Amino acid sequence: MENAQGNAPSKIGRRSFLKLAAIGAGIGAASAFTAGKSLRAASAEEIKNPFPGSKRVKTICSICSAGCGIIAEVQNGVWVRQDVAQDHPISQGSHCCKGIDQIDLIKSKQRVKFPLKKVNGEWKRITWDQAVDEISAKMLKLRAENGPDVAMFLGSAKFNLQQAYYFRKFTAMWGTNNIDHVARV
Ligand code: SF4
Known part of the structure; x- marks a missing residue:
């Protein structure tokens, strides 16, 4: 059967x-x-130090504007390992779950490094000038046809104080009060 x-x-x-x-x-x-x-088998020396000649560089996590301390271990110009910065004055040796993964965000094959435009179903690389020109032209067309309240502006946790100031100014210049923060904290 x-x-x-x-x-x-x-x-x-x-x-x-x-x-x-x-x-x-x-x-x-x-x-x-x-x-x-x-x-x-890895040698005893490789187990002790898998990245010979690497340097430990003090930097900050760029995922949000808290700017927690990170030690980036760099070998031949490549970021190979991440550690917490114990002596950072703000984060004092801690990270949130996003910051602990900062190195994978940088090394991800899915990371978008330049503007892409979908043309006939295919993603094509375009210049920053073309991207800004096309997006701003579409935004202005939408505002001309529907008024300034057609748009809602959401700020980012990446913004520092100065960037948040300019973002608020931009929204006012656009002509709407539709502004908020992505996290609404
Ligand atoms: S994302 Fe997390 S680790 Fe990175 S700066 Fe913000 S709070 Fe700190």
Whole structure:
């Protein structure tokens, strides 16, 4: 009798099949590693210091404007490891859950480093000038057609005091009181 997928039942049991699959996967992985000689035991020195020649640089987390202290370990110009800055006068050796992950935010392959525009379903790189020109033209068209209350401006926790001041000024210049903070704190 066939099962729901239309296959004839196997002669080996489910448990035996899983055991065989695990053994097969193990042999396959071991052969791949030994053939390429890509695995070896780390030396005692590498365990002690996996990034030889690296420098510890004092910096700050840029996710929000609290500016908590971070020690960035840098090797050959690449940020390789993160530590908390115990002696930072504000954060005093602590981070929030976002700051502890700052290095992964920087190294993420999904990080957008320049403006992109979707053209015929494909993301194309454009210049900052083109991005600002096109966005501002669309905003002005919306305001001309619907009035200034067509827009709502949401500030960011990234803003420092001065940036928040300019953001408020910009919203007033636009002509609306629709302004708030993303977190509403
Ligand atoms: S995101 Fe967190 S760790 Fe980073 S500055 Fe703000 S409070 Fe500090």
